[in-house]
Amino acid sequence: xxxxxxxxxxxxxxxxxxxxxxxxxxxxxxxxxxxxxxxxxxxxxxxxxxxxxxxxxxxxxxxxxxxxxxxxxxxxxxxxxxxxxxxxxxxxxxxxxxxxxxxxxxxx
Amino acid sequence: xxxxxxxxxxxxxxxxxxxxxxxxxxxxxxxxxxxxxxxxxxxxxxxxxxxxxxxxxxxxxxxxxxxxxxxxxxxxxxxxxxxxxxxxxxxxxxxxxxxxxxxxxxxxxxxxxxxxxxx
Numbered sequence: 001x002x003x004x005x006x007x008x009x010x011x012x013x014x015x016x017x018x019x020x021x022x023x024x025x026x027x028x029x030x031x032x033x034x035x036x037x038x039x040x041x042x043x044x045x046x047x048x049x050x051x052x053x054x055x056x057x058x059x060x061x062x063x064x065x066x067x068x069x070x071x072x073x074x075x076x077x078x079x080x081x082x083x084x085x086x087x088x089x090x091x092x093x094x095x096x097x098x099x100x101x102x103x104x105x106x107x108x
Numbered sequence: 109x110x111x112x113x114x115x116x117x118x119x120x121x122x123x124x125x126x127x128x129x130x131x132x133x134x135x136x137x138x139x140x141x142x143x144x145x146x147x148x149x150x151x152x153x154x155x156x157x158x159x160x161x162x163x164x165x166x167x168x169x170x171x172x173x174x175x176x177x178x179x180x181x182x183x184x185x186x187x188x189x190x191x192x193x194x195x196x197x198x199x200x201x202x203x204x205x206x207x208x209x210x211x212x213x214x215x216x217x218x219x220x221x222x223x224x225x226x227x
Contacts, residue, residue, distance in 0.1 A: 034213040043217035097155040
């Protein structure tokens with residue numbers, strides 16, 4: 001299953017709303033769709049699992065939604081620390097795990 | 109606290125092998141799976157396989173079958189990833205990451221190990 005994220009780069013200002021898309025080439029179980037963020041020089045960090053469940057310590061301005069082949073990560077009001085690269089990930093048997101190519105969220 | 113601490117950077121020649129370690133602490137080692145994910149410079153994330161420490165079995169995607177081997181040492185709570193027949197395209201940061209059994213997401217990650225393949 002191929003995951004395609006859009007846009008490739010998103011330029012927004014702090015306080016604005018961000019909407020990131022992840023589209024799958026085949027239907028993905030909502031239990032297996034995950035979002036991570038990665039800052040330069042750091043390992044990825046878990047944000048959302050099972051499409052809409054926030055990981056421990058993730059603020060409620062982050063939310064996930066979607067089903068089938070279309071999934072969305074929304075950041076309701078951007079904080080300076082939110083500017084990073086975001087990856088979606090899925091699991092499917094027997095191929096295993098795949099990641100999207102990433103969306104870079106940059107300060108406008 | 110949960111920690112995954114990886115071994116240091118490596119420089120290898122084409123055709124050689126590299127072995128990267130991931131030492132777990134702060135939780136019961138056999139209750140979680142360990143995955144390996146790599147990231148080439150400026151690129152995205154690529155899953156390389158899973159090690160299930162309780163039984164010691166591993167599984168790899170087709171791309172890496174025959175070239176990657178994952179093992180574990182339960183006495184030291186360490187997982188190893190061995191990648192052979194290195195090419196320049198294997199230059200990347202290699203991460204280990206933890207998965208609670210059957211949760212299908214990675215909640216803790218190691219700090220990453222840079223492997224550089226250079227002649």
